[in-house]
Amino acid sequence: MFIGVSQRLLLNESYYELREALALEWGEFFRANLQGFLPLPLSYELDFKAYVPHLKGVILSGGNDLNSLNPNELSLKRDVYEAKIISYCFKKEFPLLGICRGAQMIAQHFNSTLKPCQNHIGTHQITTKRGEFEVNSFHNFCIESLGQNLKSLAVSKDGSIEAFKHKKKPIYGIMWHIERERGLSENAIFKKWLKGVK
Template structure:
């Protein structure tokens, strides 16, 4: 058994992270699932990952106060129900997760806690602020160049990123008070931040790069104040 010297107090930040909802066909179970790469990535940056179980939005604020989180990550997985089409299976959708994450985002904003959206997380944040999504093909399981916005002088991004999504945010569909930070060759927004909330979102998966990109680590650490 590995013993952590100094205990959990050695971590500089406590970061809540949401999880993919999966339905097990054999056992008739609905499960919270999180890639173990997230734990590897965050602990390497002196952050303690706290997986957040799917629960009723009614309990969100009480849970939030008890956990005393320093940050929130809205992770990937599960198409947003309002933007699903015939290509999405019922098992890939979770209206409960959609509602829960919106409640978490609201709690984080109201308490001025930094939020990082990843892939689906970016999409949910965009919708939360009144933006829209469109279905897109050829962006799942591939890589493509990332183009930084001309006004982006504060964030350092990788020059190429992974891509695992089938919903996109065209520039004209960006939500209110969201500032585009990077886009792809088709001018779909790949990263944005909010004008006055501590909200940052990226469409790629930093946890799926092994070893992780240095620029991704700097981005995450900077956003959560490490």
């Protein structure tokens, strides 16, 4: 069984070529935390619906900024494709998890506000119902407020939203990278999403 994972887009500098890429950590993450599932990298040149019969859930990965925050052709290409994934998952109640940029994409899709932030590179503290946790952090933009259909699950000390879920659908967003070091120091949100996948 597969979980679809959207990929980072890169521009090769030695000659013009757009490339899709996933960090190696995703393979290790699946081996350690998603036994029974394999990652299926999603290509931006193939219709997402062609993948659906093979998938049990979708992860929108990190990398690239949203086009609305840092306009460029790579971000726009990702935005258009991932918006279709979000719409499909919403309509079909299909388990969706956004990581960092993926969380920002989901938040924006549901009318949340984002803004530039400082001190969100490295690690920082978040607060959930279960207490305080230190998580990794690699983003220059944060979620300032959520749209009315989303519910906050974690906040940072500066008040920005670090994790959320849709109020009615199996859609989650996490601003830290679960596939990297300290990615699962807070794992309850990931486990709730995974329960929907299983």
